[in-house]
Amino acid sequence: MAINAETFFLDDRAGGTLQHRIKRFVVDGVLSGRFQPGERMPSSRALANRLGVSRITVTLAYTDLVADDYLTSRGRSGYFVSDTAPAAPSFPMEDLRDTTEIDWSRFLAHRPEPPDAVTRPSDWQSYPFPFIYGQADPTLFDSQNWRLCALQALGQKDFDALTSDQYERDDPLLVDFIRRHILPRRGIKAAPEEILITMGAQNALWLAAQLLLTQRRTAVVENPGYPGLRDILAQTRCHTAHVDVDAEGLNPDRLPETLDVLFATVSHQCPTNATMPVERRRALLERAARDGFLIVEDDYEFELTFERSPSPSLKSMDDAGAVIHVGSFSKSLFPGLRLGYLVAARPFVAEARRLRGTVLRHPPGLVQRTAANFLSLGHYDAQINRMRGAFQRRRKLMQTAIAEHGLMPAGDMTSGGSCFWMCAPDHVDTADLARRLYARGVVIEPGAAFFQDPAQGRPFYRLAYSSIASARIPKGIEIIADTIRQLD
Template sequence: MPVAAEGFFLDPGYRGTLQQQIQEMVLEGIRAGRLRAGDRMPSSRALARHLGVSRITVTLAYTELVANDVLEARGRSGYFVSAAAPALPPARSAPPELDTGIDWAARIGTRHSDHGMPPRIQDWHAYPYPFIYGQADPTLFDHQNWRKCALMALGRRDFDVLSHDFYERDDPMLVDYILRAILPRRGITARPDQILLTMGAQNALWIAAHVLLRPGQSAAIEEPGFHGFRTILNQHGVAIHPVAVDEGGMPPEAIPRGVSTIFVTPSHHFPTNATMPAIRRAALLDLARRRDFLIIEDDYEFETSFLRPAQPALKSLDRTGRVIHVGSFSKSLFPGLRLGYLVGAAPFIREARALRVAMLRHPPGHIQRTLAHFLALGHYDALINRMNTAWRRRRQAMSEAIAQHGLNVAGSGDFGGSSFWMRAPDGVDTEELAARLRQDGVLIEPGHVHFTRQPAPRNLYRLAYSSIPQARIAEGIARIARAIG
């Protein structure tokens, strides 16, 4: 990698010659890991011009570093960091925090870190048995056609989308495809002014909460439920009312009076996988009309209904405009895409759009157009079919392994999905179980993080099959069974 001359600075208080200081700057850069073996150093002319010194000074410094095997000269190609240069120390202490005298506790207006998301294992792919939720299997993704679509988005024809600031607008090609092909699959009809693209479902939920809720108001969420709902509501100072779910999701009759908004996952409850039946959906909408509350519907994973066709979204039954629909491509494509959408009444979308403008204008145009091409050319549908075929097989393999080893399924979903909601015997703390299994190469997700009320049950956990190869499922389940005993 070429090293920029602008990364070097002379210290006016340095006690020594300029030549010595340049040598020490190079050595320090190598020790700190900024310069690595094979990196091409700035030319002597460029570095001399940047530092305001004579070229011979830089040349002499480089020559000395070559003599000490720190750099190597490659003919007319220049100077490069040598493979024999001092190695990076195995462990480095972080630089000390500067004592600026600033009282950050007093300066920070609102504390968001107190309501953060549960900790995640970043190197999950290094474990042989990762039964973790929400990660993609790279072997299933259509890398070749995604790359082609990205190149199309970079082409001259689409250059305006790539380079222009759309201000508050979204890519019309992507919006049109969502309106004509994605939403109709959920039974939803909408206009362009009733949809807003977001940086994933989490961003969509945050925007919706910020527009609709004020501190002191009340909202109902599922118990157990998506911890992201709880985080967002806590950050907005909203009173939370958890409503215990059953095999049909959130019971409308259990929703307390006085709430202004409820957050639900009716098509695929998070994390138990329950699906809300049609009669309960109708009752929920009727209750919302009579009590005058709004519904935010997180419609994640609807594409993974490989056992039975997915039920129409709650939004499709909405005749009064009370449902805000949230969708995402992050689960169906890959989590790092961070692209989702909101569907709601035009007045709500207008305010949500204005809020988004203040935060980030719009999602990157290149990503929007790449996805638009991927959808329009049929690659998205082909990918979903391929994923569902693989997930059906993995689900079957996991179901057989679970039955063989006598593990207890608390919820698995009738339509498909990507996980099982599990119950360990009473007295088993699944957080401790997860720690022990991690030492054995197995990753599971403890279930207590999905509960609002405390103390939460400690014997629930989730097993996902979206990112683990089918061939490893049986052994992974066997190791879980052995650890539970």
């Protein structure tokens, strides 16, 4: 494309003739990679106007640059960056600015240290055996209908409304669908004012933590639990207590005496997949009422239940309004969409809306409307059914291969979802195992990141089947078993 004359600013401080300064600007543009081979330079007239110099000055600078092979002249078409121009170094701007004058540690010093993240190669798509969790599987997503829904949202009728700044409001069509068709599946009845659209579940959990926690408050999280929560809680600088989960998830009897907010994955514990029985749920809500704490329920993956009906959410049993329910479209649609929601009492939703407004105003209108169209045309149900079918097949293959190769499950294998929680022999450090497996094209998630004390997670790992093709599963499991054997 053409280089716009408006991008030209001559540096008054550098000295030299105007012609030299123009030359220097072009050379710098080429060497820094801003101007790329084949791009057309501004006409001498346009650049002369822009810079307030004579055309001849520009032409002389250009002629010089042709002589140095920065530019080529194509007669009446004008001047272009030469295809053989001196090349930009690979990190082009690296040396152009010196920012060492600022003591950034002074300004950024109060930030908490980054906790260990789950190790995941960012190019996981190029691995033949990606047992990676939480990513989209393009072979299962109905991108054809998504495209049609996006086009509908882009149509003139909707477009005008959706391109406006919505201040703090959400798309009423999306809220309505969630209220009438998604929440009822979780046993939840909610008014529109009790629902807030968020940038994925991550954003919903973050909003809840920000509103409810301070340095003087205590949060309780599950151990092992969702690693993303740690960063979120660290930002609030609250006290955090970890409660070990068992085969029935969190045990209300093990909660500390005083707490303000409990973060729980009730229907489907992350990462063990345990489902909390109804009696424990009742006990949990009674404790919350008695001791005056709130519960943030991360209701992820409820759609992916196979062998039995999904149990209703904790929120559906919450007569007191103490539960903040968090849902997401990252699994059922795709994670790059960044759409989720929270459902809670009005005073909380009003504050969360205000905070979201300050942080980012609102999730993009076109994204909300595209999702609303997709959902309301029934593609969501079809999508869930397709995913359930595929995941169930993959799950069977996983179970067979896991049994055949003698790998050890560490969590519930009956409650659905998109992954298994596994345990390696005692002498195996799964961080080390994961590194060895990457080299053999297999992606697994080591367990350390899920535990309060990373050492506790040493033998554990997570094996997801949401992004791996069925045909690859037996071989992938075989490689894992083989690699573990080599560590004997």
